[in-house]
Amino acid sequence: MGLRGFGATPAQAFEQAALALTATITDLELVAPHQSVEIECEGEDRELLLVDWLNALIYEMATRRMLFSRFEVDIAGSRLTGKAWGEAVDRKSHSPAVEVKGATYTALRVAQQENGDWLAQCVIDV
Amino acid sequence: MRNRCVSTVVWAQWYEYSGMSEEYRLKRESEFSWRIDPIGKMRVPGIIYADEDLIRGMDNKVFEQLANVASLPGIVQAAYAMPDAHWGYGFPIGGVAAFDADEGGVVSAGGVGFDISCGVRALRTGLTIDEIEPLKRQLADALFRQVPVGVGSTGRIHLNDKGMTAMLRGGARWAVEQGYGNAEDLQHIEEMGCMAGAVPEEVSARARKRQQDEMGTLGSGNHYLEVQRVAEIYDPRIATAFGLKENDAVVFIHCGSRGLGHQIGTEFLKYMVLAAPKHGIELPDRELACAPIKSELGEAYLGAMRAGINCALANRQIITHLTRQVFAEVLPQADLTLLFDVSHNTCKVERHLVEGRKRNLYVHRKGATRAFGPGHPDLPETLRAVGQPVLIGGSMGTESHILVGSEKGAELSFNSACHGAGRAMSRHQATKQWRGRALVDELAERGIIIRSPSMRGVAEEAPGAYKDVRAVVDAAEKAGLAKKVARMEPRVCIKG
Numbered sequence: 001m002g003l004r005g006f007g008a009t010p011a012q013a014f015e016q017a018a019l020a021l022t023a024t025i026t027d028l029e030l031v032a033p034h035q036s037v038e039i040e041c042e043g044e045d046r047e048l049l050l051v052d053w054l055n056a057l058i059y060e061m062a063t064r065r066m067l068f069s070r071f072e073v074d075i076a077g078s079r080l081t082g083k084a085w086g087e088a089v090d091r092k093s094h095s096p097a098v099e100v101k102g103a104t105y106t107a108l109r110v111a112q113q114e115n116g117d118w119l120a121q122c123v124i125d126v
Numbered sequence: 127m128r129n130r131c132v133s134t135v136v137w138a139q140w141y142e143y144s145g146m147s148e149e150y151r152l153k154r155e156s157e158f159s160w161r162i163d164p165i166g167k168m169r170v171p172g173i174i175y176a177d178e179d180l181i182r183g184m185d186n187k188v189f190e191q192l193a194n195v196a197s198l199p200g201i202v203q204a205a206y207a208m209p210d211a212h213w214g215y216g217f218p219i220g221g222v223a224a225f226d227a228d229e230g231g232v233v234s235a236g237g238v239g240f241d242i243s244c245g246v247r248a249l250r251t252g253l254t255i256d257e258i259e260p261l262k263r264q265l266a267d268a269l270f271r272q273v274p275v276g277v278g279s280t281g282r283i284h285l286n287d288k289g290m291t292a293m294l295r296g297g298a299r300w301a302v303e304q305g306y307g308n309a310e311d312l313q314h315i316e317e318m319g320c321m322a323g324a325v326p327e328e329v330s331a332r333a334r335k336r337q338q339d340e341m342g343t344l345g346s347g348n349h350y351l352e353v354q355r356v357a358e359i360y361d362p363r364i365a366t367a368f369g370l371k372e373n374d375a376v377v378f379i380h381c382g383s384r385g386l387g388h389q390i391g392t393e394f395l396k397y398m399v400l401a402a403p404k405h406g407i408e409l410p411d412r413e414l415a416c417a418p419i420k421s422e423l424g425e426a427y428l429g430a431m432r433a434g435i436n437c438a439l440a441n442r443q444i445i446t447h448l449t450r451q452v453f454a455e456v457l458p459q460a461d462l463t464l465l466f467d468v469s470h471n472t473c474k475v476e477r478h479l480v481e482g483r484k485r486n487l488y489v490h491r492k493g494a495t496r497a498f499g500p501g502h503p504d505l506p507e508t509l510r511a512v513g514q515p516v517l518i519g520g521s522m523g524t525e526s527h528i529l530v531g532s533e534k535g536a537e538l539s540f541n542s543a544c545h546g547a548g549r550a551m552s553r554h555q556a557t558k559q560w561r562g563r564a565l566v567d568e569l570a571e572r573g574i575i576i577r578s579p580s581m582r583g584v585a586e587e588a589p590g591a592y593k594d595v596r597a598v599v600d601a602a603e604k605a606g607l608a609k610k611v612a613r614m615e616p617r618v619c620i621k622g
Contacts, residue, residue, distance in 0.1 A: 001553055024553075025277065026582075044400060055392050062336050062385050065278050089278035096277035097582040098553070099346040099622075101240040101388040104215040105399065105412035125215060125240045125388075126347050126553070 002107060003054075004121040010046060010110060011073040013120035014053055018071040018084070021054055021103075024126065026094045031069035033085030041080050046110040050120050053080055054103035065089050067096070098126040150189045152181070158209075158605035162189060167197040167410065174207040175539070175605040180597060183550070187213035188220075194410040195223050199418070200231025202480055202487055206539045208494050209601035210548035210593065215239065216413030219493035222542040224478065226487055227419035232407065233427055234416035235398050237490035238473050240391035242431055243438030244349075244382030245469035246517040246545075247315075248528065249446065251375045251453065252461035255355040255617065258375045261456055265353065266575040266618045268452045273351055273445060274343040275622050276579035281342035283444065290334050293341070294326035297436030298467075301443035307450075307464075311443065313506045315467040316496065319443070321436050325429025329386065330393055333430075336385030337437065342444035346580070346622035348546075348587060349381040350519075351449065354526060354614035364530050364611045367512045368465055376614060377462065378526055379445050380519045381622075382471070383438035390434045394427045419488055428473070435472060442467060465528075466515035468495050470545045476504075478540050489540050497531035497543040497608045516608045518599055519546050521592035522576065522584070522619050523569045527599045529608035543608040547595035556591035557582060569619075578621035587621060 001024055005016030022028055039056045043049025053073070061067060068086035089096060106123040113119055152174070153161045160181060162172035172192035174181065188211045195217055196205040202224045211220030216236030225231030251258075258265065274281050285293060293300045298319030302309055312319035344351060356374040359365045370376070383390075398415035401423050402408070409415060417424040446464070453460040473490045480487070489496075498505055498514040505514055516529040524547070535541045551559075562581025565588055569576055578584050596613075603610050 048396070048399070051396070058392075059332060059336065059389070062388075065280075091276060091278055091579045095580045095582060096346070097580045097586055099277045102392040102395075104240075105236075105395065105415070106215045108412065123215060 001126055002121065002123050004119065006117050006119055008117065010118045010120065011075045013110070013118040014050060014073045014075070015071040017050065017054065017120045018057055018068070021057060021100065021124065022068055024100065024124065025096045025098060026067060028069050030094050031067045032087045033070040034087045036083050036085045037064065039082040039084060042078055043080070044078065047108050049075070049078065049080055050110050051103045051105060051108065051122060053082065054122070054124065057084060058100050058102060060084065067094060101125040150193060152189070158601055162193060164196065168193055170196050170201050170204045172196050172207065173204045174211065175601065175607060176209040177597065177601045180209050180601055183593065184211060185213040188218045191216065191218040192221065194414055195221060197410055198223070198232055198234065198414065198416060199407060200225045200229045202226050206542065208542065208544040209605070210544040210546055210598045212548045214492060216411055217490070217492040220544060220548060221492045222490065222494045222539055224487040224489045224540050225419065226485060231419050231488060232416035233419050233424045233473055233488055234414060234490060235391055235394040235427055236413045236415050237492055238391070238431055239471040239492050240388045241382040241471055242387035242390060242434035243469040244471050245438060245442065245467060246519050247379045247442045247446065247467040248465040248515070248517050249377040249449070249462045250369050250465055251377060252463070253375045253457060253459065254373045255375045256373065258353065258457065258617065262575060262618060265452070265456045266577050266620070268456050269351060269449065269618065269620050270577035272448050272452050273620060275620055276346050279343050280339040283341040285338055285341060287334065290337065291326040293440050294329055294433035294436050295324055296320055297439035298443040301440040306444045306447035311446070311464045313508065314464040315439060316469055319439055321432045321439070323428065324432035324436050326433050328426045328430035329390060329433050333386045333389035333393070336389045340384040341441060342448060343384060344381045344445065344620070344622050345384055346583060349622040350522065351445065351620040352378045352616045353618040354378060354616050356612050357525070357615045358613040360610040360612060364512050368515055368528065368611060370528070370612050376465070377449055378517070378519060379442055379449070381441060381445065383434045384441060386437045387434040390430045394430065397423055431473060435469065438469065439467070466517060468517050470495060476540070478536065487540070491542055493545050494542045495545045496541060497535050498541050499531045499533035499535055501533070516543050518544060518595065520595035521547050521589045522587050522621060523574055523589040523616060524595060526614045527595065527610065528612045529599060529602065530611050531608055532606055534606040535608065538605065539607055544598050544602045547592040547598055549591060550593045551591050553586040556588050557585045559590065560585045560588040574616050575618045576621060584621060
């Protein structure tokens, strides 16, 4: 399944890609942003950083058994500091469709487009 | 009769993301075999086993990915695609490639995939479907209650670090020692239930943490547990050897190495991407991340990946135990015995005859089943005369198949066959076409009971979202990869 995030900055595009990640699992509006988790990662280039960011979220979702619906990303050089807000997964209310196994390097792209917007995309394995 | 080796189909190759365009020539070698001759950086040809309809239905990305695999260092003979091949990550799903360590061969984390050793296990029940039908609903409810399934579910076994290490070393053998199943089960699992060469120390703390509450869970997506009816026997002699007859009830379990395997895949993909320049490897696609077999990183991955295989084998063994408990409660006369357990996403060292010489090769199968023919020394005695059962899971509500490995498979595909139907459309497209609840009702009218925690998940797995599994197994048989033995229809499906 492919994810695409668009934004005025790479950080915004990363936030949007994270929203798309949750949307593959459940409807975003069903997930209340009650609790926050802080995430830090480092990538050798912007594209590797996107995969790292998504994989960090996948790890937090799996080990905390949570879903996230709000994201904040700050990118400084090769370093990303982010925050994700969400709640514990509830099978009744969220009815999660799939568990994401990992973000892949397939169709991976982080680039500024002609209209000035940033695109952050990759394929995830579900 | 069709002309052999002459018809040529040209497939326009469109690179969506780079805007480049390239053409791969598919040469028809026989009715069920197609060849891409080496061009550009390809070191060996690409070979695809399929009929014409399957070839036409294949995503063009399959050919591009196969050509990329064929360009990896140390690849031997050819890069192969099975009849169910579709666009994957790096390797096509349904891809097979073998590498020689002595010729600079590589091991690829992308070539194994995230769900290490995802596979299928088949159990005989000792019952006919008529004995199950009156209690089918009760059986479905009990299985859905007892076998943890879907996102956020946890198993009843919680492993500490020491227990985790023992599990990663022992696989299904560890599970049997813990009281899940019996020693006889191990005879009918690849590697006798325990993958040698596993190095649990190479499995990170994060991978362990992802697994600590997930032992004995089915997962989600295309993973399932089904009770099926043997609907048709194609080969009575082999079916008898497998202990199958028409109207028998069997159980199919499809799942893998859960969070642990996913995390190993995630971590080693990145290590291999970063180390590729150091190893002098030019990656045609980052997802093909690989390292020389004879390198520290290659060896570390092999150790971790083998531990991941053991995790999957232990997981399916625990789920078998839970299934037996449910049957003992609902249908006490049942006797669940293991027919076989196959893995789809692996890299294994095997001896194959190449250019007149027996060589140890690192055979990657990504969404492909190992299919040893009769007489293969690695098969248990009970199966050696007939060959290895090849278990093909169909989509929910259609059918599954049991095939048997062929002797010819050794030269055709390093003893490999297809693994399932293969998706024909994306999950997103499927949810636009089907509604989960309506599908469940429709299947119930046909006597198939679905139990799932997610109706959207059911819609994404709609039978119509998959290719025709019968076309896939027919092509596998006609290409000579394996021989059809029996066809099964689902009666109960517990869906992740």
